Amino acid sequence: MLIVFAITAVLMFIVTMIFTVLIGYGLFALIRGSRRTVSDRLGPLLDSAQATMHSVRVTSEYMSDAAVSPVVGAYGLFAGLRRAVDVLIRRGNGR
DSSP: OHHHHHHHHHHHHHHHHHHHHHHHHHHHHHHHHHHHHHHHHHHHHHHHHHHHHHHHHHHHHHHIIIIIHHHHHHHHHHHHHHHHHHHHHHHHHTO
16 A cells, blocks of 8 residues: 555656656746737837937927027017116116
8 A cells, every 4th residue: 555655646646747857848948939029019119209209309409599599588588688677777877
């Protein structure tokens, strides 16, 4: 009876090891396939994101040059003219 138990235990151990190896190989193949799929789909997505960032950068540079800089320059000009008028008015009042 002890021999039958020992043989059964060895056989169960061998079967368990075979299933463990097969499950490990299956998981390895699944992970490798998933990585390939992710990299195939993620590459074009990253390229698109970089193109979008470039477009945003170019647009913001254009807006800075075309809209913000002239407004700042005009505001500076008006501030300078206002200060000049204030100085001239104060000199005329004798202060």
